[in-house]
Amino acid sequence: MSGATTQATGIAAWRDAIRRDRKATIGAVMLTVFLFIGIFGPWLVGDPDTLVGIPLQPPSGEHWLGTTGQGQDVLSQLVVGTRVSLAIGFAVGLAVVLLGALIGVTAGYFGGRVDGLLSLFFNVFLVIPGMPLAIVIAAYLPSGPLTLGLVLVVTGWAWNARVLRAQTLAQRQRVFVAAAVVAGESSFRIVTREILPTMTSLLVAQVVGSTVYAIGAQVGLEFLGLGDVSAVTWGTNLYWAQNDSALLTGAWWTFAPTGLCVALVGFGLTMLNSGFDEITNPRLQLERAWRKHLLQRGKEPTRSTPVVMDND
Amino acid sequence: MRYLIRRLGFYLLAAWAALTLNFFLPRLMPGDPATALFARFRGRLGPEAMQALRETFGLTEASLVSQYLTYLGSVFRGDLGISIAYFPSPVADVIGTGLVWTIFLAGTALVVSFTIGTLLGIVAAWWRRGWVDNVLPSSLVFLGAFPYFWLAMVALYILGFSLGWFPLGHAYGDDLTPGFTAVFLADVVRHAALPVGTVVLATLGGWLLSMRNTMIAVLGSDYVNLARAKGLQPSRVVLRYAARNALLPSVTGFGMALGFVLGGSLLTEIVFSYPGEGYLLVQAVRNQDFPLMQGIFLVITLAVLGANWLVDLVYLWLDPRTRDSVS
Amino acid sequence: MTKPLLDIRDLCVDYVTPHGPVRAVDRVSLEVKPGEILGIAGESGSGKTTLAQALLRILPPPAVISGGEVWFEGSDILALDEPELRAMRWRRMSMVFQSAMDALNPVVTIGEQIVDTLRAHGGSTPRSARARAGELLETVGIPRDRIDGYAHQLSGGMRQRVGIALALALEPALIILDEPITALDVIVEREILEQIRVLQRRLGFAVLFITHDLARMLQVSDRVAVFYAARLAEVAPAAALRRAPRHPYTQGLLRAFPTVHPGGEEPESIPGSPPSLRNPPPGCRFHPRCDRAVDKCRELTPELRPLGAGHFGACHLAE
Numbered sequence: 017m018s019g020a021t022t023q024a025t026g027i028a029a030w031r032d033a034i035r036r037d038r039k040a041t042i043g044a045v046m047l048t049v050f051l052f053i054g055i056f057g058p059w060l061v062g063d064p065d066t067l068v069g070i071p072l073q074p075p076s077g078e079h080w081l082g083t084t085g086q087g088q089d090v091l092s093q094l095v096v097g098t099r100v101s102l103a104i105g106f107a108v109g110l111a112v113v114l115l116g117a118l119i120g121v122t123a124g125y126f127g128g129r130v131d132g133l134l135s136l137f138f139n140v141f142l143v144i145p146g147m148p149l150a151i152v153i154a155a156y157l158p159s160g161p162l163t164l165g166l167v168l169v170v171t172g173w174a175w176n177a178r179v180l181r182a183q184t185l186a187q188r189q190r191v192f193v194a195a196a197v198v199a200g201e202s203s204f205r206i207v208t209r210e211i212l213p214t215m216t217s218l219l220v221a222q223v224v225g226s227t228v229y230a231i232g233a234q235v236g237l238e239f240l241g242l243g244d245v246s247a248v249t250w251g252t253n254l255y256w257a258q259n260d261s262a263l264l265t266g267a268w269w270t271f272a273p274t275g276l277c278v279a280l281v282g283f284g285l286t287m288l289n290s291g292f293d294e295i296t297n298p299r300l301q302l303e304r305a306w307r308k309h310l311l312q313r314g315k316e317p318t319r320s321t322p323v324v325m326d327n328d
Numbered sequence: 329m330r331y332l333i334r335r336l337g338f339y340l341l342a343a344w345a346a347l348t349l350n351f352f353l354p355r356l357m358p359g360d361p362a363t364a365l366f367a368r369f370r371g372r373l374g375p376e377a378m379q380a381l382r383e384t385f386g387l388t389e390a391s392l393v394s395q396y397l398t399y400l401g402s403v404f405r406g407d408l409g410i411s412i413a414y415f416p417s418p419v420a421d422v423i424g425t426g427l428v429w430t431i432f433l434a435g436t437a438l439v440v441s442f443t444i445g446t447l448l449g450i451v452a453a454w455w456r457r458g459w460v461d462n463v464l465p466s467s468l469v470f471l472g473a474f475p476y477f478w479l480a481m482v483a484l485y486i487l488g489f490s491l492g493w494f495p496l497g498h499a500y501g502d503d504l505t506p507g508f509t510a511v512f513l514a515d516v517v518r519h520a521a522l523p524v525g526t527v528v529l530a531t532l533g534g535w536l537l538s539m540r541n542t543m544i545a546v547l548g549s550d551y552v553n554l555a556r557a558k559g560l561q562p563s564r565v566v567l568r569y570a571a572r573n574a575l576l577p578s579v580t581g582f583g584m585a586l587g588f589v590l591g592g593s594l595l596t597e598i599v600f601s602y603p604g605e606g607y608l609l610v611q612a613v614r615n616q617d618f619p620l621m622q623g624i625f626l627v628i629t630l631a632v633l634g635a636n637w638l639v640d641l642v643y644l645w646l647d648p649r650t651r652d653s654v655s
Numbered sequence: 656m657t658k659p660l661l662d663i664r665d666l667c668v669d670y671v672t673p674h675g676p677v678r679a680v681d682r683v684s685l686e687v688k689p690g691e692i693l694g695i696a697g698e699s700g701s702g703k704t705t706l707a708q709a710l711l712r713i714l715p716p717p718a719v720i721s722g723g724e725v726w727f728e729g730s731d732i733l734a735l736d737e738p739e740l741r742a743m744r745w746r747r748m749s750m751v752f753q754s755a756m757d758a759l760n761p762v763v764t765i766g767e768q769i770v771d772t773l774r775a776h777g778g779s780t781p782r783s784a785r786a787r788a789g790e791l792l793e794t795v796g797i798p799r800d801r802i803d804g805y806a807h808q809l810s811g812g813m814r815q816r817v818g819i820a821l822a823l824a825l826e827p828a829l830i831i832l833d834e835p836i837t838a839l840d841v842i843v844e845r846e847i848l849e850q851i852r853v854l855q856r857r858l859g860f861a862v863l864f865i866t867h868d869l870a871r872m873l874q875v876s877d878r879v880a881v882f883y884a885a886r887l888a889e890v891a892p893a894a895a896l897r898r899a900p901r902h903p904y905t906q907g908l909l910r911a912f913p914t915v916h917p918g919g920e921e922p923e924s925i926p927g928s929p930p931s932l933r934n935p936p937p938g939c940r941f942h943p944r945c946d947r948a949v950d951k952c953r954e955l956t957p958e959l960r961p962l963g964a965g966h967f968g969a970c971h972l973a974e
Binding site for chain 1: 342345471481548588591592625
Binding site for chain 1: 668669670671672673676708709712713714715716717718719720721722733734737740
């Protein structure tokens with residue numbers, strides 16, 4: 017009961033903090049817009065596969081974003097693609113952090129030989145270039161969202177593992193964890209009750225960052241034709257645009273809107289993350305308060321300690 | 329020295345891991361690996377040639393261990409099999425035609441982007457809330473959110489297709505013979521401008537932000553405060569004390585970003601029909617040319633590992649503490 | 656009377672927080688005469704380091720100097736602009752930082768860090784600056800051939816000596832020593848203090864010596880100022896302070912260091928802990944920990960007032 021109330025106030029506090037921070041507000045608004053498009057949009061537009069008119073018509077009142085090289089409605093494709101691309105993006109973002117946490121936290125918590133081995137493992141994965149590896153794996157497997165997700169997780173988890181290992185190592189040395197070990201609690205309990213809760217904001221930031229990665233890499237692989245080219249996603253839209261020589265026929269509307277959407281979602285998520293950072297970073301908060309204090313008193317922030325007499 | 333040898337050991341291990349991955353990938357896939365690998369060869373190759381190819385990849389009736397050894401042996405001989413898309417050229421030869429272009433394109437883009445981004449990061453951190461700090465990070469992060477290849481498409485569409493300022497693709501004009509002549513080199517630069525430029529634009533924000541953030545942390549350190557207390561010129565405090573130290577994490581990040589930027593650069597090549605590994609890769613994907621795909625993966629991985637070792641050398645030179653570390 | 660070298664009048668320093676400013680130095684007035692060693696004692700967080708860095712105007716954000724004057728060699732430091740500050744810093748007033756570990760640039764040789772100080776204030780060629788840097792290192796007992804070494808190659812004591820060599824480089828009129836011995840073991844600590852004394856006698860600079868170790872301070876200083884919760888509690892000649900401390904806080908501090916106390920009884924720490932500066936108690940800030948506190952102490956802020964020859968205290972009960 018009391019747990020539920022604290023959680024509610026926690027969420028309310030976050031909502032207020034996001035509202036106060038400009039970057040977080042921008043990010044949250046952009047993300048909300050795209051989530052709405054992804055969830056409800058497909059019911060509002062026509063079937064993206066239907067051939068609705070002459071191919072490569074520029075934007076008009078009838079087809080707001082024109083038609084593709086096959087004669088489909090670009091707007092329908094964009095909206096329907098939003099749902100699939102975002103779903104894969106968020107699912108992969110979450111999965112990548114879960115895998116990274118499993119390996120990183122295990123390495124950081126147990127230390128010693130376990131740490132040495134797991135660290136070597138993720139460092140090797142970190143240094144092997146992801147895109148070529150993803151291409152090879154995706155080429156062998158039957159194309160589809162599952163393949164795509166799997167490939168993105170395999171090539172994307174290592175960075176999270178590395179960061180979470182370092183964080184766990186730092187937390188482990190904290191006194192309260194040592195006390196919990198002495199008290200004979202199980203490792204699983206210590207990790208889930210004592211260590212993971214201290215890293216909540218880091219984990220959220222990682223999910224957001226990994227989602228940006230997942231959307232970008234997914235679009236890249238599909239652009240190469242490694243997705244299911246008969247499905248409608250942002251990446252396959254770009255694949256078909258390239259295949260239909262959109263550039264050489266001057267059909268900018270077949271690729272420009274999709275790229276813009278990828279960028280807006282990525283930008284929104286990144287803004288959300290740097291907004292979180294501003295909210296949770298005490299150093300940035302102090303500096304901001306200092307700057308405001310000076311500007312309110314008509315002083316410029318200076319490198320040498322500023323002098324603001326407040327008795328007058 | 330010890331540091332470099334340790335790092336070298338790590339890269340050798342990573343190279344071995346990539347080789348092993350390369351060996352097992354076809355075998356992990358559903359169905360008979362040979363069938364998957366050579367489906368496209370049917371009818372084009374005689375039975376003897378098929379047998380030779382099988383042996384290159386160790387896809388024989390022998391045990392897995394001896395298959396693995398056969399495979400390692402052929403890789404060390406530089407035998408990566410025969411390309412399907414460019415039949416009957418050996419994969420090694422096909423990759424060889426593109427490697428220089430890829431390294432040139434990605435290398436130039438990385439170095440240019442890192443240099444400009446880092447300098448801008450220093451400026452942004454030193455003049456906090458100045459226009460560089462206010463405007464650039466957000467705009468560059470926005471640009472960085474676009475897929476590299478999409479920026480490439482837009483740049484090609486506007487600057488190449490519509491305005492005609494830049495060539496529409498390839499690494500140099502068809503009418504030129506490659507060589508170290510001024511005309512040829514100038515043409516190469518002209519052709520590289522858009523692909524390099526778009527990759528730089530897409531990655532600049534990352535370098536700026538990482539340098540800016542480390543700079544802000546370093547500017548709060550005791551040694552920078554002491555430098556200020558010593559009455560040094562601001563330029564000296566910033567460059568010699570703050571930036572010189574803030575550079576270290578960025579250089580580590582440079583090593584990590586190598587593989588990532590290279591991936592984006594491969595996709596950019598496709599848009600410009602640039603004759604590098606990315607272009608070859610898309611040909612391989614379209615023709616289900618698995619030997620070529622795997623060869624490219626291997627060669628690119630080795631190139632990235634080598635480049636990482638070079639970055640370690642630079643780091644060693646920048647940080648005296650690494651030179652003395654015994655552990 | 657000699658004209659003071661440094662004259663601090665009612666100095667106030669605030670740290671700005673999102674919940675408003677917190678006063679870390681509250682109306683502090685102090686003088687340092689030429690060639691004098693003034694000790695500043697107090698628990699950590701009482702404002703000693705803040706005061707020291709405020710004198711050089713190098714306190715980083717979110718600090719703001721919010722009141723007072725700091726007269727040093729004829730000019731008010733609080734009124735100087737950036738180039739004037741740069742010219743004053745180190746040439747006239749230098750400082751040895753608290754943590755020698757973090758105060759040296761890890762990627763530049765110690766020699767270069769001395770050389771660039773010399774060169775920043777003009778008048779030396781690269782060659783002569785290097786020769787002088789070697790000389791300075793020898794002065795503080797570091798072999799000249801360490802000039803091309805890096806901070807991480809030196810022990811903690813050696814790094815602290817480099818800090819002192821740096822502070823001596825331009826032969827300033829005032830050197831601030833901010834807890835120069837905190838991280839050192841007893842032998843190194845004694846050596847370094849001895850060295851500072853010898854150099855001070857030879858070169859004649861004044862010293863502002865900050866430490867929480869009252870015993871050491873009384874050995875070294877001519878006069879001592881005791882800080883409590885951002886304010887001055889007592890200022891007196893070292894001998895007078897040791898013999899007859901007037902503020903209950905100073906008395907408590909001395910009891911905590913029985914080696915300096917004539918009685919030599921068991922060390923006895925002051926009960927309780929220093930107040931939060933965010934929300935200090937009204938009246939005398941020491942009253943919650945003072946066993947002699949009366950109603951007046953809880954309501955009225957005691958001002959620093961003369962209690963004898965050169966002896967000042969901020970206590971209602973001292974007569």
